[in-house]
Amino acid sequence: MKRQFVALAAVASLVLAGCSSNDDEQSTTGEETIATEDVTTPEEGTTEEETTPAEVEPLISDEGMPTIVEEDGLKFLEFEAATEPDQLQVSVVEEGDGREITRDDFVFVDYSGMVWGSDTTFDSSYERGQETAFPLSGVVQGWRDGLAGQKIGSTVIISVPADLGYGPMGGNETAGIGESDTIVFIVEIHDAISDDEVGDPEATEVTPLDELPVDIEGGLGELSTVTVKDGADEPEELESIVVAESDGEEVGGPGSVVYFQYSAATWENSQTEASIDFGGVQNTTIGAGSAFDVLEGVPVGSRVLILVPGDEEAPAMAALVDVVAQIPAVEDSE
Structure with a gap:
């Protein structure tokens, strides 16, 4: 299966550890053999409509x-x-x-x-x-x-x-x-x-926005962007902050697949990106070793801010995540 390569080095290390694009993935659990269509680059002079089968x-x-x-x-x-x-x-x-x-x-x-x-x-x-x-x-x-x-x-x-x-x-x-x-x-x-699905617009605010190290443009239930505030202290360790909590079922443990939208920025805001830039809803498997593992236990529909410390290969970053769905691990669904 293909993995989504994203522009941000920091997000790439976060995403590549377990997140899959909805453009390329044929499926997201087990060893499915549902076939995907060949992904090809349209020839010069053609449009997307001309390459999409009727x-x-x-x-x-x-x-x-x-x-x-x-x-x-x-x-x-x-x-x-x-x-x-x-x-x-x-x-x-x-x-x-x-x-x-x-x-x-x-x-x-x-x-x-x-x-x-x-x-x-x-x-x-x-x-x-x-x-x-x-x-x-x-x-x-x-x-x-x-x-x-x-x-x-x-x-x-x-x-x-x-x-x-x-x-x-x-x-x-x-x-x-x-x-x-x-x-x-x-x-x-x-x-x-839908590919632009977002979190619960009726989620309950848990952390006031003025207490966050980021500014958020876009309310609950909306596609949003995140910008790190001037002077905000860089995270020294992986941290998650629940911004708003829904009453959905909690994301399960290892083996559960979680689906989400995200917006991310490096700490100096020199690079930004959002899941909608890559086709919308993304997914990752809990326990795969990515920063998204912190979503375990978070109710579906909630909004979470993930703070990722920098290292020699990637700068610190902030990622705003709206959890939209999950498939529980086999043992969780029995």
Whole structure:
């Protein structure tokens, strides 16, 4: 998996230790093999719109689709009475009551994937025992177009023809998927967030803003920027300050994946950056050894200021973090 290289050396050391971009990551937990589209640089003279594939409208129908079989907590598909479709098709097994998700959302799901007609899965979050999350902008087109428009809380079966799946990549030998294979997924949609999701606007202020070593432009529930105050003492050790606390569930321990927006600045404000510059919501695994490990125990929706001391390789910095979601570690979710 790729890691997000950021402009700030200080933030790079913080981010590279455990934070992943939502542009490049195919997923964020376990050993998922959900394919991403090849990330290429547009040729000179072309626009982003010209390099983005046109939306494909899926056929919404149960006809000819496989059925879900559950055994010992695992879910897979039975193809005995199924007929392989020649287009993108979605069967809505159970419709949720949440909002419709968009092609730009970050989705939280459980899923199981099989080659059409196979009796084994090539990928399954059920087998890992932990749901996963990924941006729909980063997966194969059949996933993106198949899930877009479905509601949070739904369970669907998506049949993806080769040209909207692994076909353009020549298949996936590691997963046992051929270039012309149709792939089929069970997907349980647990939640979805937008790429500009922020923290809880109703969070309770814990630390008055005038007591912080930084100025914050942007209120709770807004994308914000941070600037270190003139004369503020540099941190001598890693420190976290809860600026505002929400009533969401607490971020779990090692193995939990936390999702957040951030704004950061070096101590002299010579360099600044924000997660929205890199596509929005970012993620990291608690216990990976990054400065974000201090988010353990912080309620989702809260705003936290992380102060990072400088060293020979990077200056001191301040990072304002809005926690927007988490996937608990396996042991925390049992």
